[in-house]
Amino acid sequence: MKxxxxxxxxxxxxxxxxxxxxxxxxxxxxxxxxxxxxxxxxPPIFDYYDVFIKGMGTGLEEQIYRFIDRxxxxxxxxxxxxxxxxxxxxxxxxxxxxPVRLYYSGEVLRFEKPKGGRQREFAQIGIEHFGSRGxxxxxxxxxxxxxxxxxLGIADFQINLGSVDFFGGIMDRxxxxxxxxxxxxxxxxxxxxxxxxxxxxxxxxEQRRKDILRAIPHLTGGRDVITEARGMIRNxxxxxALDHLEEIYAVxxxxxxxxxxxxxLGEIQGFDYYTGILFRAYVPQLGxxxxxxxxxxxxxxxxxxxxxxxxxxxxxxxxxxxxxPKLKLSEADVADVNGEAFDRALHLRQEGKAVKLCL
Amino acid sequence: MLVIALAKGRLLDKSLDLxxxxxxxxxxxxxxxxxxxxDAQDGKHRVVLVKPADVPTYVEYGAADAGIAGLxxxxxxxxxxVQPLALNFGRCKLAVAAPAGVELSASEDPTVQxxxxxxxxxxxxxxxxxxxxxxxxLSGSIELAPLLGLADxxxxxxxxGRTLKENGLEIVEVILESSARLVVxxxxxxxxxxxxxxxxxxxxQLTSCASST
Numbered sequence: 120m121k122x123x124x125x126x127x128x129x130x131x132x133x134x135x136x137x138x139x140x141x142x143x144x145x146x147x148x149x150x151x152x153x154x155x156x157x158x159x160x161x162p163p164i165f166d167y168y169d170v171f172i173k174g175m176g177t178g179l180e181e182q183i184y185r186f187i188d189r190x191x192x193x194x195x196x197x198x199x200x201x202x203x204x205x206x207x208x209x210x211x212x213x214x215x216x217x218p219v220r221l222y223y224s225g226e227v228l229r230f231e232k233p234k235g236g237r238q239r240e241f242a243q244i245g246i247e248h249f250g251s252r253g254x255x256x257x258x259x260x261x262x263x264x265x266x267x268x269x270x271l272g273i274a275d276f277q278i279n280l281g282s283v284d285f286f287g288g289i290m291d292r293x294x295x296x297x298x299x300x301x302x303x304x305x306x307x308x309x310x311x312x313x314x315x316x317x318x319x320x321x322x323x324x325e326q327r328r329k330d331i332l333r334a335i336p337h338l339t340g341g342r343d344v345i346t347e348a349r350g351m352i353r354n355x356x357x358x359x360a361l362d363h364l365e366e367i368y369a370v371x372x373x374x375x376x377x378x379x380x381x382x383x384l385g386e387i388q389g390f391d392y393y394t395g396i397l398f399r400a401y402v403p404q405l406g407x408x409x410x411x412x413x414x415x416x417x418x419x420x421x422x423x424x425x426x427x428x429x430x431x432x433x434x435x436x437x438x439x440x441x442x443x444p445k446l447k448l449s450e451a452d453v454a455d456v457n458g459e460a461f462d463r464a465l466h467l468r469q470e471g472k473a474v475k476l477c478l
Numbered sequence: 479m480l481v482i483a484l485a486k487g488r489l490l491d492k493s494l495d496l497x498x499x500x501x502x503x504x505x506x507x508x509x510x511x512x513x514x515x516x517d518a519q520d521g522k523h524r525v526v527l528v529k530p531a532d533v534p535t536y537v538e539y540g541a542a543d544a545g546i547a548g549l550x551x552x553x554x555x556x557x558x559x560v561q562p563l564a565l566n567f568g569r570c571k572l573a574v575a576a577p578a579g580v581e582l583s584a585s586e587d588p589t590v591q592x593x594x595x596x597x598x599x600x601x602x603x604x605x606x607x608x609x610x611x612x613x614x615x616l617s618g619s620i621e622l623a624p625l626l627g628l629a630d631x632x633x634x635x636x637x638x639g640r641t642l643k644e645n646g647l648e649i650v651e652v653i654l655e656s657s658a659r660l661v662v663x664x665x666x667x668x669x670x671x672x673x674x675x676x677x678x679x680x681x682x683q684l685t686s687c688a689s690s691t
Contacts (some may be wrong), residue, residue, distance in 0.1 A: 406540020
């Protein structure tokens with residue numbers, strides 16, 4: 120019988136060294152989160168399907184594993200944690216003093232093509248910070264990500280920081296019909312210069328606005344990118360986004376961490392729920408991002424409370440490919456299973472030593 | 479070091495010409511050598527030769543930072559890539575073809591049978607038109623399928639149209655105008671930004687020069 124001999128595609132099994140490495144990574148990252156006063160939340164592995172639809176937004180809902188319970192409710196295995204945590208904060212924790220700082224660690228499931236060392240069931244570990252507007256919470260989140268990388272022994276990493284509001288402010292003024300907006304986002308996310316030129320050629324728009332759209336894919340780099348962008352835009356929303364990014368960048372400069380930060384105004388991909396900053400982290404050895412996050416002030420409101428929120432998560436399966444935690448196996452004292460071996464084993468255990476019985 | 483995946487076959491010589499114009503040259507003849515990995519004389523670029531359909535895979539996984547492949551192959555792969563430039567060569571059409579008189583679908587056929595090595599693009603194209611399709615996946619000599627009664631229609635790349643004609647086939651509908659594309663790994667685009675942007679800019683200038691003359 121197939122079920123007894125084969126595993127379903129998209130699953131994986133961790134044993135021995137791989138399992139120890141997984142737990143060591145999780146412990147390291149959790150200790151960083153706890154060090155910044157984040158408390159663990161252990162949410163359920165399934166909830167109502169609609170909860171996740173709010174979070175994932177259009178396009179990604181087909182990745183959700185759905186099922187129907189005996190009462191006919193549509194449920195889903197969690198494809199991410201953010202919606203679950205946001206719902207919990209708005210409901211169960213509605214009286215808890217703000218800000219609320221929570222971290223989670225566990226598996227999520229998405230029906231997607233396994234790639235980059237990530238199966239359909241994969242591990243995420245991350246934080247959510249509720250109740251703080253403004254740059255300080257954004258910076259806190261970013262600093263926690265930086266510390267986690269450092270504690271994992273990953274010195275060479277890069278965080279690309281963008282803002283939904285920069286692009287949003289530009290689009291407020293241009294107001295394209297939905298079909299064209301989708302097409303524009305598509306070519307921008309592919310950084311497709313040829314496609315963008317073709318698109319702009321079909322669009323009746325003043326030259327200055329076309330030049331802004333043309334520049335977006337290239338607005339990536341250090342502080343100079345912010346200056347360059349300032350020269351191009353006039354709308355308040357984009358200007359505020361740039362102010363915000365510049366303040367964050369300045370703090371990173373002061374803390375001598377700016378080498379890890381890249382301003383990326385061309386970054387417009389991401390879950391629908393992002394509202395402010397948006398970031399992705401990369402390491403040179405891996406072709407896929409290892410962490411992502413951002414601000415999603417709109418999400419808690421869909422569950423009933425208007426609450427600012429910001430967070431990020433690591434893709435643990437990807438970190439495992441680059442981080443090499445020191446795994447110390449405690450040397451086991453061997454007890455002979457003759458005569459008084461069990462007495463000796465108990466004695467060793469009371470002293471906190473590892474034992475391995477020879478059977 | 480920027481690793482560039484090139485597609486063996488019809489795009490290879492033009493890809494190498496483009497790299498040569500960009501100053502990326504090799505001490506041996508890449509197109510006739512049996513080796514698969516070549517370091518450029520500038521010491522900053524490495525070229526790997528792979529099957530055309532594998533270019534998006536190598537680049538998506540970051541085994542190569544960038545690659546040159548046909549748009550048809552890039553779209554069929556569904557790989558998540560940065561696709562910054564259309565290059566001015568390797569132009570061809572991805573088309574539905576069939577023996578004379580056969581249309582995209584016949585109202586009396588509940589399902590049409592289509593032979594192709596582009597299953598994703600084919601399925602999407604027919605489904606978007608409400609035509610149920612039975613895909614017959616082949617990896618080469620697609621134009622044989624109608625001759626042997628394997629399928630009435632094929633979806634394949636058409637360059638000059640000669641192969642089709644010689645096999646008694648005609649284009650029914652053009653799905654896609656394809657040409658060579660530069661593709662870049664999403665992480666390399668960020669972590670090797672200076673190198674990638676310089677490479678892109680050089681190719682962009684060469685490409686726009688070529689198109690204006």
